[in-house]
Amino acid sequence: MWLGIDIGTGGSRAILVDEAGAVRGGFTAPHEDILMHQPLWAEQRPENWWDAAVAAVRGVLAETGTPGSAVKGVGLSGQMHGLVILDEANRVIRPSLIWCDQRSQPQVDAVNQKLGAKNILSYIANPVLTGFTLPKLLWVRDHEPSNFERVRKMLLPKDYVRFQLTGEFASEVSDASGTAVFDVVNRRWSNEMMDGLGLDRSILPRCYESSDVTGTITAQAAALTGLTAGTPVVGGGGDQASSAVGNGIVEEGIVSCTLGTSGVVFAHMEQVEYDPAGRVHTFCHAVRDKWHVMGVTQGAGLSLQWFRNRLAPGTDYDALMAEAAESPAGAHGLFWLPYLMGERTPHLDATARGGWIGLTARHTRADLIRAIVEGVCYSQRDCLEIIESLGVAVSSVRASGGGAKSPFWRGLLAAILNKRVVTLATQEGSAYGAALLALAGTGAYGSVPEVCRAAIRETDSVAPGDSAAFYAAQHRTYQALYPALRPTYQAVAAAR
Numbered sequence: 235m236w237l238g239i240d241i242g243t244g245g246s247r248a249i250l251v252d253e254a255g256a257v258r259g260g261f262t263a264p265h266e267d268i269l270m271h272q273p274l275w276a277e278q279r280p281e282n283w284w285d286a287a288v289a290a291v292r293g294v295l296a297e298t299g300t301p302g303s304a305v306k307g308v309g310l311s312g313q314m315h316g317l318v319i320l321d322e323a324n325r326v327i328r329p330s331l332i333w334c335d336q337r338s339q340p341q342v343d344a345v346n347q348k349l350g351a352k353n354i355l356s357y358i359a360n361p362v363l364t365g366f367t368l369p370k371l372l373w374v375r376d377h378e379p380s381n382f383e384r385v386r387k388m389l390l391p392k393d394y395v396r397f398q399l400t401g402e403f404a405s406e407v408s409d410a411s412g413t414a415v416f417d418v419v420n421r422r423w424s425n426e427m428m429d430g431l432g433l434d435r436s437i438l439p440r441c442y443e444s445s446d447v448t449g450t451i452t453a454q455a456a457a458l459t460g461l462t463a464g465t466p467v468v469g470g471g472g473d474q475a476s477s478a479v480g481n482g483i484v485e486e487g488i489v490s491c492t493l494g495t496s497g498v499v500f501a502h503m504e505q506v507e508y509d510p511a512g513r514v515h516t517f518c519h520a521v522r523d524k525w526h527v528m529g530v531t532q533g534a535g536l537s538l539q540w541f542r543n544r545l546a547p548g549t550d551y552d553a554l555m556a557e558a559a560e561s562p563a564g565a566h567g568l569f570w571l572p573y574l575m576g577e578r579t580p581h582l583d584a585t586a587r588g589g590w591i592g593l594t595a596r597h598t599r600a601d602l603i604r605a606i607v608e609g610v611c612y613s614q615r616d617c618l619e620i621i622e623s624l625g626v627a628v629s630s631v632r633a634s635g636g637g638a639k640s641p642f643w644r645g646l647l648a649a650i651l652n653k654r655v656v657t658l659a660t661q662e663g664s665a666y667g668a669a670l671l672a673l674a675g676t677g678a679y680g681s682v683p684e685v686c687r688a689a690i691r692e693t694d695s696v697a698p699g700d701s702a703a704f705y706a707a708q709h710r711t712y713q714a715l716y717p718a719l720r721p722t723y724q725a726v727a728a729a730r
Contacts, residue, residue, distance in 0.1 A: 235304045236677060237461075238662075238669025239290065240473065241283050241312035241392045243268070243332070243495050248290035249662055250298055250305070251669040253678060255689025257660055258300070261293030269329060273730070274336035274576065274584065277329040280318045280394045287395050291459040302461040307676030308399070308451070309668035310470035311477075312392025314412040317370040320387040320397075327381050330391065331370040334496070334532060334575040336584040338369035341376065345369065345414075349430050357426045359418040360411075361512035364576065364584045365532075368414035368427070388437045392470060399459075399467055400449030403439035406469030408476075408526075410441050411517030418525070419506050421518055442469040444520035445675035445682055468675035471520035473664045474498050474528055480667030481632045481658060482690035484521050484683045489621070489628045491647065491655070492663065493637025497534025497572075497610055499617035501527050501626045513580040514620050520671060521682045527624060529579035529617025533572040533588060534610045535636050540574055541606055546599075554603050555642045561604035563649075563701050568592045568601050569712055570609030571719075579617045581716055585727040591715055607643055608705075611650040612712040618651055630654040630695070634663050645696050650709065652702045659691040 235258065240247045242265075249260035263286040269277040295302060315333040320326060331337070345362050346354065354362055362368060367390065375382040389397060390413070393405045410416040410423070415438070417424040428435050442448050447466045456463040470476060474492065478500045481490045485502060492498045503525040508516035519526040533540075542549055573586035590605060622628055631653045637643045638657065648655040660666055670685050679685040 235300055235306065236669050236672040237291065237305050237308045238665040238667070238672060239287055239308065239310050239395065240476065240665035240668055241287060241395055242473065242664070243313050246283060246286035246290045247665045248287070248294040249665045249669055250294055250300060251666070251673065253673070255670060255673065255685060257662060257666065259294050259298035260662065260665065261290050261297055263289035263293065268332070276332050276335040276575070278316070278332050279329050280326050280391065283391060284395055284398045288458050291461065295460045302456065302459070305461055305465055307672035308461070308465060308467045309670070309672030310392040310396055310467065311473050311664040311668035312390065312395070312409070314390065314409055314472040314474065315365050315367050316391040317367050317374070318389040318391060318394045319371070319374065319381070319385045320389065321384040322386045324387070324397070327384050328374070328378065331373070333365055335370065336364045336576045338364045338373045339584050341369040341372035345372070345431065349427070355508070355512070357424050358414060358416060359506065359508045359516045360414070361582065362414045363578065363582060365578065366412055366414040385437055387439065389439060393439060396448065396467060399451055399455045401452050402449035404442060404448040404469070405439045406442045406444045406446070406448070406471060407518035408444055408520045409472035412472060412515070418516060418518055443522050444469040444471045444475070445522065445671050447675060466676050468672050470668050470671055474500055475517070475520040475526065476664040476667035476671065477634060478502070478526065478667065479520050479670050479682060479686065480660065480663050481634055482686040483632065484519070484686050487627055487629065488632065489618070489626070490632045490634060491614055493534050493610070493633065493635040493643065495534065495536045495539070497531035497614050499529045499614055499621060501621050501628070503527055503626070507624050509620060509624060512582060514617065520667070527621055527626065529620055531572055531579065531610060531613040531617065532577055533574035534613070536574055537570065537572045537588065537606050537610055541603065551636070551640070555640045557600045558603040558607055559642050561598065561600040563704060564708055565601040565605040565608060566597060568597055568605040569715060570605040571715060572609050572613050580620055583720070583723065585723045586716065587723055587726060607646055608650065609712070610637070611647050612709050614647070615651050615709055616713070628653060630656050632656045632658060634658070634661055645699070648696045648698045649701045650705045652698045652706065654695050654697055656692050656695045659693045
């Protein structure tokens, strides 16, 4: 058996797979709620991630009746960009500023001014964004100097769990790519970024390829989790690269759309290419010596989660989708802008705000819900169009994540993307990809693509249908809304 552990935003999930890549069981332990002390702030406690990971591992071993000694390798996945800082005693200094935290625009501006935006693109193949790890570290430096002075190690969320499992300070290339201090082209930490900003290189962990062994389970971690001391732990991947491995996006011509808290359109690249405008991210893939490009909607599933939690408490998502289906295509002229946490693709704007446009007295709750789903899909089409402009061929899109579990949402996605949307036999996403990376690094396979070809199977698909032309016109209207509102967003942010 091989174990995959995913440190998500809402919870930690552990799954077991056999040598053929078939899932034998899974268990999820929830996380505490995100701490939002101010608008656009988002924090979580790393200690809670570790507690949840322990519970998830013990849960899947118990539910499947698997002894820890049967687990031959462990892979890790996790939410990207989060800042975990440890002191000299390896204690967490403060809660982690996670991926959707948007407070660090002044630090982004300062980095661009000091180093130059064009130089930064040459160093890391991406612009520096508020969501990335570096600006979060600089925010701590600027606002919590006593905490910054104590920093001895900087880790990403899954790599903090790796430290708890193995005692090793390590990361891997796909997750490191989202820190803004990693040279994506040459697959190493960027000395130019660290030195140029006066940051100590020693705070960075050693970086590996995703299927490389990074350490082994310690006796202490074995006692807590039920695993066996000495079990190897591979690098794993950031959640999007791991999800792509779980979806088989490890060779040319295959694209995925993951509808989780955020929404991500992801494509494999044999050679590194990046968007000069920085609207999409080019990162190292979890496949050795390969890259990927991805566009990110910050508030994809988050938009529907916000609606449910604030306006329809207690309603399950299937009921919300059934209600949305009562509204016609276009939701009677209503549009949703999914900018609840600012936006990445294609606007790179932390000041962007969400909302419905076109609301009238005749609109129903069903229209509100349908507009949310359509708006998220429009945003994902924005991502896909930029990726295609980089020369990536797209014949179909493999859908995964919570949103992809809904046939209604998949149908809308196919119509709005104007692509065939495919589902897979296994919908485990990031945790599954982490397990496959463990299998590639410690099992009978020679590479990640070899594992994926053996394990992953398409089961269903939906075609764009007759509404594709209608939605293409609607998408053009959607695209006109952000430029019209951008000055207002800036005024609102300034007023706050």
